[in-house]
Amino acid sequence: MFYKLLIIAFLAVSLYGTPSDGQKKKETLLSEKVSQMMEWTSKRAVIRLNGEKFRRLIRAPPRNYSVIIMFTALQPQRQCGVCKQADEEFQILANSWRYSSAFTNRIFFGMVDFDEGSDVFQMLNMNSAPTFINFPAKGKPKPADTYELQVRGFAAEQLARWVADRTDVHIRVIRPPNYAGPLMLGLLLAFIGSLAYLRRNNLEFLFNKNVWAFSALSFVLIMTSGQMWNHIRGPPYAHKNPNTGQVSYIHGSSQAQFVAETHIVLLFNAAVTLGMVLLHEAATSDLDIGKRKSMLSSACALYERLRDQNGFDCNLVSLQSCV
Known part of the structure; x- marks a missing residue:
């Protein structure tokens, strides 16, 4: 009986000892x-990953982040201008999280460049860039873990909302100070102030309806x-x-558009507006009537001078029209 109990105890220690060692290894690796x-x-803030780092830190378990x-x-x-713009916004988002008071190891930001990790692109069957994918702490990425770039755009604020939706981590986007905007505004106000001072005795242009109409149309x-x-x-x-x-x-979708598309629409609308304005001016302007009156007055004066010099009379031109 004693030997049976000893064997059972040995088996229990063996069975429960192996998983414990494996668990310790997983915890150490994690x-x-x-x-x-x-x-x-x-x-x-953004970790640069190649194929080896991606497989070891992202694909291989264990991972709790x-x-x-x-x-x-x-x-x-590669001539990817959009990639540069998206990278700037992604860097802003990652730095906002890195310097946040709520920063933890729950979430990290990484980047895989095609020239540094083309094998990763092949592994994931990716053929376009830029693309944002969330690799969750548990399981594989779902379709919703791929960011809809064409619909949402790549602004840091939009990315932050998507991150909060997928990870429950709320990031307050803090953009670095940009002094170009205030500087340009200051220069513009200084120019307007200088112009108003130089023309302080002649400010009728402020009451010009064409100036206000052009501003409103723009x-x-x-x-x-x-x-x-x-x-x-x-x-x-x-x-x-x-x-x-x-x-x-x-853009191929009716729910999104590119910046170039808005510029094209702007040019078309401006052309139509300009055409309508020119048609209205042609129909209501007195410019042609004034020209005709001036030419008629010159013709009458010439007729009278020739009549006085040569002494002939002509009934083809009525003097009443020379008023």
Whole structure:
């Protein structure tokens, strides 16, 4: 009986001892991965990943953190202007999280450049850039974990809302101070003030209805072309297919648009407006009537001078028309 109990105890220790050792190894490996990610994040908000780092830190278990990765092509030979713009917004979002008081190791931001990790693109069957994908702490990415760039745009605020929806981590976007805007505004106000001072005795232009009409039309054209939508959503200027190299200026969806598309609409609307204004001016302007009166007066004066000099009379021209 004693030997049976001893055997049972030995088997129990053996059975429960092995998983414990494996669990310790997983915890040690996870701790190393988190420490490595934290170290890289302390140096750079967006971690640059290649194929080896991606497989070891993102694909291979264990992992208890989410990683937001931007797949891009920033090398000059790729000629991806949208990638550069998206990278700037992504850097703003990552830095906002890095310097946030709520920063934890729950989420990290990474980047895979095509020229540094083309094998990752092949692994994920990706053929376009930029693309944002959330790799959750548990399981594989779902369709909703791929950011809808063409619909939402790549503004940092829009990315932050998507991150909060996928990870429950709320990031307050803090943009670095931009002194170019206030400087240009100050120069514009100084120019307007100087112009008003120099023409202080002749400010009739402020009451010119054409100036106010042109300003109102410009504002209406800007608003109706979709510039406010661009400001809110931050869409790319155009889209270049990385496979064919073809550039699209018109978005294929009715729920989104490119910046170039709004410029095209603005030009069309401006052309139509200019045509209507010219038609109205041609129908109501007194310019042609004034020219005709001036030519008629000159003809009458010439007729009278010839009549006085040569002494002839002509009934072809009525003097009543020379009024």
